[in-house]
Amino acid sequence: MSDDDFDVIVIGGGPVGENAAARTAAGGLRTALVEAELVGGECSYWACMPSKALLRPGHALAAARRVPGVPVGDALDAAAVLARRNGFTSDWDDSGQVEWAEGAGLTVVRGRGRLAGERRVSVDGRVLTASRAVVVCTGSVPRIPDLPGLGEYWTSREATAARQVPTSLVVLGGGVVGVEMAQAWARLGSSVTLVVSGERPLPKFEAFAGDLVVEGLREDGVRVVTGARAVGVSTTDGGTALELSTGETVSGAHLLVATGRQPATFDLGVEEFGFRAGEALPVDDTGRVSGVDWLYAAGDVTGRALLTHQGKYAARAVGTAIVTGAVDPEPWTTPVATADHTAVPQVVFTDPEVAFVGRTEAQAREAGLDVRVIDLDIAVAGSSLHADGYRGKARMVVDERKRTLVGVTFAGPDVAEMLHAATIAIVGEVTVDRLWHAVPAYPTISEVWLRLLEAYGL
Ligand SMILES: Cc1cc2nc3c(=O)[nH]c(=O)nc-3n(C[C@H](O)[C@H](O)[C@H](O)COP(=O)(O)OP(=O)(O)OC[C@H]3O[C@@H](n4cnc5c(N)ncnc54)[C@H](O)[C@@H]3O)c2cc1C
Numbered sequence: 001m002s003d004d005d006f007d008v009i010v011i012g013g014g015p016v017g018e019n020a021a022a023r024t025a026a027g028g029l030r031t032a033l034v035e036a037e038l039v040g041g042e043c044s045y046w047a048c049m050p051s052k053a054l055l056r057p058g059h060a061l062a063a064a065r066r067v068p069g070v071p072v073g074d075a076l077d078a079a080a081v082l083a084r085r086n087g088f089t090s091d092w093d094d095s096g097q098v099e100w101a102e103g104a105g106l107t108v109v110r111g112r113g114r115l116a117g118e119r120r121v122s123v124d125g126r127v128l129t130a131s132r133a134v135v136v137c138t139g140s141v142p143r144i145p146d147l148p149g150l151g152e153y154w155t156s157r158e159a160t161a162a163r164q165v166p167t168s169l170v171v172l173g174g175g176v177v178g179v180e181m182a183q184a185w186a187r188l189g190s191s192v193t194l195v196v197s198g199e200r201p202l203p204k205f206e207a208f209a210g211d212l213v214v215e216g217l218r219e220d221g222v223r224v225v226t227g228a229r230a231v232g233v234s235t236t237d238g239g240t241a242l243e244l245s246t247g248e249t250v251s252g253a254h255l256l257v258a259t260g261r262q263p264a265t266f267d268l269g270v271e272e273f274g275f276r277a278g279e280a281l282p283v284d285d286t287g288r289v290s291g292v293d294w295l296y297a298a299g300d301v302t303g304r305a306l307l308t309h310q311g312k313y314a315a316r317a318v319g320t321a322i323v324t325g326a327v328d329p330e331p332w333t334t335p336v337a338t339a340d341h342t343a344v345p346q347v348v349f350t351d352p353e354v355a356f357v358g359r360t361e362a363q364a365r366e367a368g369l370d371v372r373v374i375d376l377d378i379a380v381a382g383s384s385l386h387a388d389g390y391r392g393k394a395r396m397v398v399d400e401r402k403r404t405l406v407g408v409t410f411a412g413p414d415v416a417e418m419l420h421a422a423t424i425a426i427v428g429e430v431t432v433d434r435l436w437h438a439v440p441a442y443p444t445i446s447e448v449w450l451r452l453l454e455a456y457g458l
């Protein structure tokens with residue numbers, strides 16, 4: 001066996017590729033991890049970690065301000081915040097992650113991988129072979145609209161890695177990246193305008209969540225422009241001007257284009273197997289790519305759930321499926337990412353936070369479920385102690401036939417940690433009658449669970 005022969009080759013060393021590879025290596029398979037940029041991927045260097053590091057100090061300051069008696073300063077120390085962010089990205093140096101990968105038994109191969117025939121991957125001219133499987137975990141890249149005049153702009157990479165606070169910033173797109181980055185930079189002192197094409201940001205969430213986030217952004221001085229599409233861009237002395245469908249022009253020192261992402265299937269050789277560059281690789285629940293029995297994929301590149309935790313879950317399933325050789329395994333077993341269909345949790349790390357799992361009311365009705373929706377303000381002893389003037393809302397979507405939860409949304413300060421209880425209830429198909437016996441500790445924000453069940457009629 002030569003240095004280029006492996007059992008498994010994983011293309012893409014982001015969080016998902018790392019996990020898939022670690023799983024196959026732990027199962028005794030000789031595994032290569034091919035990475036074109038930094039081992040750790042988008043999440044570690046330009047997404048989850050730096051964005052959360054930029055947001056957290058503003059949340060801590062806002063939380064302190066809501067509790068009289070806590071001494072607080074006037075503003076964040078931006079230099080210290082950016083220095084802490086740099087620490088979380090290891091100054092964009094992946095040697096720690098490479099050390100971890102090698103310690104997990106992986107062979108790290110630097111370079112751009114490309115499918116080069118059956119069970120073969122070329123990496124900058126060198127050809128590797130995989131006796132068992134090739135796993136594509138190449139992630140996603142920003143989707144940039146075709147806007148007349150669009151020249152220099154920020155993507156989430158520049159927005160998370162900026163070395164200085166921009167004096168002003170225009171953010172185009174009201175998805176998760178748009179709202180998180182608008183708040184992070186506003187709280188660090190930038191003058192921010194957020195341009196949203198719909199009625200409110202966060203269109204994939206319950207409407208009340210987007211509305212509460214808008215309130216939070218406006219309190220931080222963000223100008224939120226809704227119902228406006230970008231129609232053109234021009235360069236000004238001090239930066240960039242964005243022309244909107246409403247006739248208005250908004251300008252800032254930088255323009256952040258946050259209009260979504262697309263699967264990184266470019267220059268990957270997928271066409272040879274019947275797929276198109278820029279489109280997601282279709283997979284079954286074990287991660288096997290349709291019609292190619294040795295090819296697997298997981299994470300953003302599959303378009304199933306563009307979230308690190310859910311991609312890592314898919315990676316564990318893929319890794320287990322490859323190691324065990326499972327054929328058509330039962331749902332809810334370890335080689336199968338069954339929860340992707342009904343129980344994907346997500347937190348939007350703005351202040352207020354949005355924590356959502358399962359289906360929104362609209363998605364549940366679209367799926368043909370007979371649902372009942374319970375809405376409540378989060379107003380319990382735990383929330384009033386947590387912060388003066390606590391403002392938050394909760395929604396529980398119940399499948400009336402099974403009397404189980406199919407969706408839960410919390411929006412309010414510090415609701416993220418309440419989400420896992422909802423995920424467990426949905427995955428476990430716990431009935432509301434049994435949930436009644438899961439008593440929330442007093443006085444915590446989780447007491448809202450009791451109020452939701454009371455409002456349901458228990
Ligand atoms: C600003 C921002 C904030 C986010 N915050 C969160 C969050 O808080 N929580 C959360 O769950 N999710 C968050 N996400 C989403 C999260 O970053 C992604 O879901 C996650 O990174 C996907 O992991 P992945 O391994 O599939 O892809 P990636 O992290 O994109 O990694 C793919 C890797 O593959 C490499 N690669 C690509 N093509 C090749 C090739 N041909 N050869 C070799 N290597 C290749 C890339 O260099 C990269 O390292 C955020 C996203 C953004 C943009």
Ligand SMILES: NC(=O)c1ccc[n+]([C@@H]2O[C@H](COP(=O)([O-])OP(=O)(O)OC[C@H]3O[C@@H](n4cnc5c(N)ncnc54)[C@H](O)[C@@H]3O)[C@@H](O)[C@H]2O)c1
Binds near residue numbers: 202
């Ligand atoms: N906290 C987190 O978990 C977190 C944080 C950031 C990103 N992410 C993930 O990363 C992925 C990418 O996030 P994103 O915010 O880039 O994408 P997104 O798809 O969530 O949002 C993009 C938004 O841009 C809007 N848009 C698209 N084209 C537009 C145009 N021409 N003009 C104006 N608006 C336009 C869309 O309507 C949409 O609301 C998401 O799936 C998200 O789940 C997760």
